[in-house]
Amino acid sequence: MKKLDSSFKLIKEKLHKAGFKLTPQRELTVEVLLEKEKDHLSAEEIYLLVKAKNTGIGLATVYRTLEILTELQIINKLTFQDGIARYDLNMGSDKHQHHHLLCLKCGSIEEVKQDMLFEIEKEIERDYHFLVKDHRLTFHGICRNCAEQDKEDESDVNVNG
Amino acid sequence: MKKLDSSFKLIKEKLHKAGFKLTPQRELTVEVLLEKEKDHLSAEEIYLLVKAKNTGIGLATVYRTLEILTELQIINKLTFQDGIARYDLNMGSDKHQHHHLLCLKCGSIEEVKQDMLFEIEKEIERDYHFLVKDHRLTFHGICRNCAEQDKEDESDVNVNG
DNA sequence: AAATAATCGACACTAAGTCTCAACTACTAT
DNA sequence: ATAGTAGTTGAGACTTAGTGTCGATTATTT
CATH class of the missing domain: 3.30.1490.190 (Ferric-uptake regulator, C-terminal dimerisarion domain)
Known part of the structure; x- marks a missing residue:
């Protein structure tokens, strides 16, 4: 898990530098995004996956975290034809x-x-x-x-x- | 308004051939779409424009009509990043x-x-x-x-x- | 370890779009 | 032209993605 670890650190650094706190909820959300790198998850799906890590998290928190990560260009928010927002790690940083x-x-x-x-x-x-x-x-x-x-x-x- | 007229007839023909009735609500919706050909209207906007032609129409009817027109490839349903569906006449029929x-x-x-x-x-x-x-x-x-x-x-x- | 500003979760709310159903109407065949 | 009928309509209840509020909580700084 070397690559994931370094990405994880990098993202946490970015968050910190931008003045955001590193709460467990945010860390877990990033963790899920890294683990499901290939998928294009909706907010709801991310919410369930974070909850499945036997942790409580509110849906609103997931939305807020995704908003921050999008702002920092760590992830991309995509809307395909069904109108549901999906999120996509911006690893390449192009x-x-x-x-x-x-x-x-x-x-x-x-x-x-x-x-x-x-x-x-x-x-x-x-x-x-x-x-x-x-x-x-x-x-x-x-x-x-x-x-x-x-x-x-x-x-x-x-x-x- | 020659071009609009012929497009209008063509669309009505298509609807009819596909076994749909030519109700005034459908005609007015098509009329609005033709008049605002350059815009990319949302269902809500189309609804208001049809209502503005001093006619009653229900929002559900607009949605249903747009669904049919999309099915028949008379219009395209587009979703940009805001997640709201917009509609777009498919004049070229490409x-x-x-x-x-x-x-x-x-x-x-x-x-x-x-x-x-x-x-x-x-x-x-x-x-x-x-x-x-x-x-x-x-x-x-x-x-x-x-x-x-x-x-x-x-x-x-x-x-x- | 205390102060504090950011963050959290629960839940109320908004808005786009769908479903339901009784009433209505465009078309077809007489 | 008219009646029968299958398709269509409008009102409003419902669904679902996403946002806003607010009192309670917590990561960071000193």
Whole structure:
């Protein structure tokens, strides 16, 4: 757990430097976020996971902590089409958001780490005189797993029909 | 109002063909959407605009109508970072969503009609084995107006200070 | 160890959106 | 043109994500 430990320390430092207290509730919230690094958790989910660590925490506290972490750019707040906010560790600390692949079948969210939009941002700035600060790019489609599942189902139908 | 008229007829036809009744509430909702083509209205805003045409309509009806229109791909339902659904006429009838420029200062939403992501989608499909059906791309930044405003304010400060 | 400013949890509240159901109406076929 | 009917409507109850309030608590500083 070396990597998590160092990230954990770094985040705690950031919080402290910004003048926030290091309460156990905040530490546990960060802990959960680090442990579920790959997921895109909602506030409710984070709340339940922190509570599951046999600790009490209020939902409002989770929201407040997430707000602070977003402010400090430790996490990103994302809203996909369902309108529910999800949170995403900003490990790379790039100023630009990475992209997401949202599966329409299973709802999974995969990340695309590279930033493919550099050229397009230049185009936007030139053609629309719009000063780009950040972007959100989500592809909607069918993930690898679901596509394979679909293929299997199809051949099942062919065999049985 | 030739263009609006023909769009209006087309939409009504689509509704009818899909087996939906052409109620005055639905017609008025479509009318509002056509009149405010450039805006990105929320359900609440559409509701008020329809009511303003000295007609009664229920909020639930607006939601239901918007759901149907989204289903039939006559409009697109968009959720930006505030989590409120906004609606957007799908005039071009391209299967792919156009892009948006969201100003962080004034909140305006501008459209980018071209689809700049063709190559990137190919990359995603190749590298991630993800079958892309659609995308959502929003640039966050400062629009032309606000940038100019900022410049003016700055020179004011210089003159007065 | 005491002072204190930040933080906490419980719960009331807001707001977007959905559900329910009795009343109504656009369409279809006569 | 009219009646029958399935789809639709509006009012308001409900759900759910998220915010605000406030008295009690606690991490930090001295």
